[in-house]
Amino acid sequence: xxxxxxxxxxxxxxxxxxxxxxxxxxxxxxxxxxxxxxxxxxxxxxxxxxxxxxxxxxxxxxxxxxxxxxxxxxxxxxxxxxxxxxxxxxxxxxxxxxxxxxxxxxxxxxxxxxxxxxxxxxxxxxxxxxxxxxxxxxxxxxxxxxxxxxxxxxxxxxxxxxxxxxxxxxxxxxxxxxxxxxxxxxxxxxxxxxxxxxxxxxxxxxxxxxxxxxxxxxxxxxxxxxxx
Numbered sequence: 001x002x003x004x005x006x007x008x009x010x011x012x013x014x015x016x017x018x019x020x021x022x023x024x025x026x027x028x029x030x031x032x033x034x035x036x037x038x039x040x041x042x043x044x045x046x047x048x049x050x051x052x053x054x055x056x057x058x059x060x061x062x063x064x065x066x067x068x069x070x071x072x073x074x075x076x077x078x079x080x081x082x083x084x085x086x087x088x089x090x091x092x093x094x095x096x097x098x099x100x101x102x103x104x105x106x107x108x109x110x111x112x113x114x115x116x117x118x119x120x121x122x123x124x125x126x127x128x129x130x131x132x133x134x135x136x137x138x139x140x141x142x143x144x145x146x147x148x149x150x151x152x153x154x155x156x157x158x159x160x161x162x163x164x165x166x167x168x169x170x171x172x173x174x175x176x177x178x179x180x181x182x183x184x185x186x187x188x189x190x191x192x193x194x195x196x197x198x199x200x201x202x203x204x205x206x207x208x209x210x211x212x213x214x215x216x217x218x219x220x221x222x223x224x225x226x227x228x
Contacts, residue, residue: 024062024072027052031069036116040066067126067135070115074123077114078142082149085110089153096157096222097210101203103153104180107146108187109195117188124185147173158225160218167213179205 030051034043045066049056063069089103111120127136150173161167180202187198210219 023052023054023058027054027059027062028069028073031066032073032115032119035119035122039118040070040122067133070119070123071135071138073115073119074142075138078111078145081107081110081114082145086149086152090156090224094222096214096219097203097207099153099222100176100206100210101199103150104176104202104206105195105199107180108184108198111184112188112195117191120188124188143177147177149173150177156224158218158223160215161213162215175209176206179209 027048031043031048034047034051038047043066045059046056048066048069049059052059059069063072085106088106089099091099091102094102123135123139126133127139130136147170151169154167154169154172159167159172183198183201183205186201187193187195
């Protein structure tokens with residue numbers, strides 16, 4: 001290996017960096033468990049430190065505040081889910097309403113894997129109460145990134161509208177996202193609502209809109225665009 005290739009070779013993270021990353025993950029995992037069991041407001045940074053087996057100053061050094069932990073939990077978790085789930089959004093044989101419903105149910109399911117209903121209720125309320133706070137800005141960024149994913153999904157399908165005009169993928173993504181959001185709010189607000197019930201609600205909302213916007217053939221037999 002030449003000197004230049006050595007310089008260009010990826011550098012493996014050192015032991016110190018790996019320990020820091022592992023500790024960071026442990027703090028997030030401890031916080032996630034405590035938030036789910038006793039709520040965010042009732043959980044202190046000292047509680048999180050004790051559950052993670054470290055000192056409170058260490059937790060503050062890593063995240064600065066509970067909102068800092070929440071931001072990491074939400075943004076990193078959703079980013080990982082978005083990237084790993086992209087290939088799952090297309091299912092051969094599904095009609096268009098089923099594909100769209102499946103995509104958003106997967107989003108809802110993965111969202112609840114990242115954090116429990118209590119956490120998402122807190123984040124929603126915080127975004128309303130303190131729209132200029134960093135947590136609110138990051139929460140808005142997560143929603144914007146989700147719309148981008150849905151837009152990519154629509155951009156990959158040959159869509160034929162009843163009006164004979166094109167529908168911009170980003171417009172469609174925003175429309176279906178806005179239909180999904182109140183259903184998601186209900187899901188996280190009602191502790192008893194299941195994902196199966198959530199899925200039925202989404203399909204009931206998406207189905208009529210798909211039939212109204214797209215031709216029967218497009219709605220029943222969606223096709224992916226040919227890639228050159």
